[in-house]
Amino acid sequence: MIIPGAQIGVPSRLALAWEAKRIYASRMSEFTPTARTQVRRLADRGHYDSETVYRILDAGFLCHVGFVVDGQPFVIPTGYARVDDAVYIHGSAASRMLRTLAGGVQVCVTVTLVDGFVLARSAFHHSMNYRSVVILGQAQEVKDLEEKSRALKAFTEHIVRDRWDMLRPIRESELKQTTVLRLPLTEVSAKIRTGPPKDDAEDYSLPIWAGVLPLKLVPGEFVPDPKLPPDIGIPEHLKNLKNYSR
Amino acid sequence: MIIPGAQIGVPSRLALAWEAKRIYASRMSEFTPTARTQVRRLADRGHYDSETVYRILDAGFLCHVGFVVDGQPFVIPTGYARVDDAVYIHGSAASRMLRTLAGGVQVCVTVTLVDGFVLARSAFHHSMNYRSVVILGQAQEVKDLEEKSRALKAFTEHIVRDRWDMLRPIRESELKQTTVLRLPLTEVSAKIRTGPPKDDAEDYSLPIWAGVLPLKLVPGEFVPDPKLPPDIGIPEHLKNLKNYSR
Numbered sequence: 001m002i003i004p005g006a007q008i009g010v011p012s013r014l015a016l017a018w019e020a021k022r023i024y025a026s027r028m029s030e031f032t033p034t035a036r037t038q039v040r041r042l043a044d045r046g047h048y049d050s051e052t053v054y055r056i057l058d059a060g061f062l063c064h065v066g067f068v069v070d071g072q073p074f075v076i077p078t079g080y081a082r083v084d085d086a087v088y089i090h091g092s093a094a095s096r097m098l099r100t101l102a103g104g105v106q107v108c109v110t111v112t113l114v115d116g117f118v119l120a121r122s123a124f125h126h127s128m129n130y131r132s133v134v135i136l137g138q139a140q141e142v143k144d145l146e147e148k149s150r151a152l153k154a155f156t157e158h159i160v161r162d163r164w165d166m167l168r169p170i171r172e173s174e175l176k177q178t179t180v181l182r183l184p185l186t187e188v189s190a191k192i193r194t195g196p197p198k199d200d201a202e203d204y205s206l207p208i209w210a211g212v213l214p215l216k217l218v219p220g221e222f223v224p225d226p227k228l229p230p231d232i233g234i235p236e237h238l239k240n241l242k243n244y245s246r
Numbered sequence: 247m248i249i250p251g252a253q254i255g256v257p258s259r260l261a262l263a264w265e266a267k268r269i270y271a272s273r274m275s276e277f278t279p280t281a282r283t284q285v286r287r288l289a290d291r292g293h294y295d296s297e298t299v300y301r302i303l304d305a306g307f308l309c310h311v312g313f314v315v316d317g318q319p320f321v322i323p324t325g326y327a328r329v330d331d332a333v334y335i336h337g338s339a340a341s342r343m344l345r346t347l348a349g350g351v352q353v354c355v356t357v358t359l360v361d362g363f364v365l366a367r368s369a370f371h372h373s374m375n376y377r378s379v380v381i382l383g384q385a386q387e388v389k390d391l392e393e394k395s396r397a398l399k400a401f402t403e404h405i406v407r408d409r410w411d412m413l414r415p416i417r418e419s420e421l422k423q424t425t426v427l428r429l430p431l432t433e434v435s436a437k438i439r440t441g442p443p444k445d446d447a448e449d450y451s452l453p454i455w456a457g458v459l460p461l462k463l464v465p466g467e468f469v470p471d472p473k474l475p476p477d478i479g480i481p482e483h484l485k486n487l488k489n490y491s492r
Contacts, residue, residue: 036318041341062360062374064310066321072282073319075312075356077378095287112323114308114463119484123402123413124420128308132323156369167369168449174370196471203414204473209481211474213488214466217360224457225442227450235455238365242459 036136037189047190050085056131056190057082057111061159065089066108067100080109081154082185087135088142088151090180098179102141109135109183116214120197121206127197129212133190139181145172151180162237282382283435293436296331302377302436303328303357307405311335312354313346326355327400328431333381334388334397336426344425348387355381355429362460366443367452373443375458379436385427391418397426408483 031037031048039046047053063080066073076097080089087109091098101107111133118127142148152175153164197210219242222234277283277294285292293299309326312319322343326335333355337344347353357379364373388394398421399410443456465488468480 036315036320041338062358064312064321064323064356064358066310066312066319066354068314068317068319069282071314072352072382073312073314073354074282074382075310075321075354075380077310077356077358077376079374092287106318108312108319108321110310110321110323112308112310116466116469117405117487119406119409121414122420123398123410123416124424126402126405128325130323134321136318136320152369156372159363159372160365163365164369166454168367168452168454170369174368178370196469196473199471206414207475207478208412208414209470209474209478209484211468211470213468213484215463216466217461217463219363220460220462222457222459223362223442224455225445227442228456229453232453232455238455238459241363 031185031188033189034136034187037134037187039189039191045191045193047192048188050185052192053133053185053188053190054082056113056133056192057087058158059131060111060113063087063089063109063111065097065101066110067097067105069096069100079155079159080111081151081158083151083154085185086182087185088154088180088182089139090151090155090178093177093179095179098181101139101181102179104138104140107137107139107183114215115194116212118193118197118212119210121199121203121208121210125197125199125203127193129193129195129214131190131192133188135183135185136187137183139183142180142182145175147182148175148178148180151182152178160237160241162240166235166237277431277434279435280382280433283380283433285435285437288439291437291439293438294434296431296434298438299379299431299434299436300328302359302379302438303333304404305377306357306359309333309335309355309357311343311347312356313343313351315342315346325401325405326357327397327404329397329400331431332428333431334400334426334428335385336397336401336424339423339425341425344427347385347427348425350384350386353383353385353429360461361440362458364439364443364458365456367445367449367454367456371443371445371449373439375439375441375460377436377438379434381429381431382433383429385429388426388428391421393428394421394424394426397428398424406483406487408486412481412483 033048064075064077066075080087113131115129120126156164279294310321312321326333359377361375366372402410
């Protein structure tokens with residue numbers, strides 16, 4: 001590998017930083033599909049550019065984390081947030097999943113957003129419109145309290161922007177009770193299906209309604225905590241959340 | 247194990263059928279938690295009765311399937327349907343996931359329904375309301391074309407009741423191109439969180455809005471396939487789907 005900085009006599013650490021930046025910049029535009037992330041079936045649904053991947057990750061908030069204990073795979077739902085080129089997940093330090101993952105085992109984190117039911121003229125071609133991201137790798141435990149705090153802020157702000165500063169500040173004891181894991185976005189792929197059903201050519205003339213029923217996760221009305229004093233109204237930052245739709 | 251039928255002289259096959267029915271009936275009311283399905287953290291959120299498990303499975307339609315290839319866990323989203331005491335998943339016979347699972351490996355199928363954001367007075371106590379089911383076991387490939395067809399009908403009807411009979415009938419070639427897997431509901435647990443945030447006692451007096459924002463997956467307006475002849479209106483069975491909310 002040619003390190004351009006080195007060629008023009010820049011000190012090697014700077015040259016490496018430059019190279020790291022260059023790699024990061026290239027990663028910003030495209031993930032390299034591996035044998036494990038390459039979408040093989042219906043390959044036209046596969047996407048490897050970071051804009052597509054990040055947009056899906058930023059639209060979702062629930063992931064399914066896969067890990068293996070004694071040969072048995074487990075798939076556990078949990079929240080997440082993306083910060084730059086990593087996703088963070090967190091949970092109680094007492095959780096079996098977090099303890100297992102903090103041990104540096106292989107993990108798969110999948111985020112799926114369902115966009116609609118695809119109603120075809122035959123059962124065979126019924127489908128769903130969706131956007132999904134699959135991330136493979138090894139999660140690293142975040143031990144630094146500063147980074148942990150930033151990650152926890154990201155979790156909160158990812159769902160409710162501007163809420164973190166309104167809350168009772170986080171305590172060091174809470175940071176210590178929380179395990180935060182960081183999974184770098186390196187081996188990643190996205191898969192997207194959009195549009196109408198794809199029926200067999202001869203089926204299009206059948207008198208069967210076909211099309212898409214879009215689906216959206218939408219918020220209802222705020223339900224105040226029964227213990228909330230009656231004079232505390234819904235603050236501005238939560239009114240934005242009411243428009244939640246992604 | 248005592249087989250009551252055998253004691254009163256009923257032919258053994260009938261006795262076994264009776265026993266199977268008895269086991270089924272008992273399974274209808276309670277799954278036995280194993281070391282792997284017992285909800286350990288926040289154990290009061292764990293549920294093992296089949297009514298709770300079935301209700302969650304019947305409300306959802308998307309699962310995340312976890313399996314292991316060369317030590318790497320994969321988590322793939324796919325549709326499913328429950329029929330009696332099993333869930334069926336399906337996909338192309340060419341799919342890597344289906345081929346792997348048909349080989350009889352260990353699998354984890356997880357269904358998660360998000361019901362709301364739980365907004366507490368501290369970041370630490372922010373949470374989500376949700377219902378989830380985790381199923382462990384070994385999936386079996388369904389090879390019998392009759393059972394395959396019944397499973398495919400279940401997939402369709404699970405999402406759109408009364409649609410199967412309106413469709414162009416399924417072809418034997420389509421059944422052969424589809425891999426259907428059956429996962430018995432044996433090692434199963436459900437986990438549910440409902441209700442308001444649980445804040446630290448001293449935080450309840452803080453002037454911070456707290457409560458729940460409910461979330462629901464709701465359908466939009468039908469989008470007809472651009473190739474649909476204009477005289478085909480939306481049939482009755484799809485109008486029911488418009489009320490989709492679970």
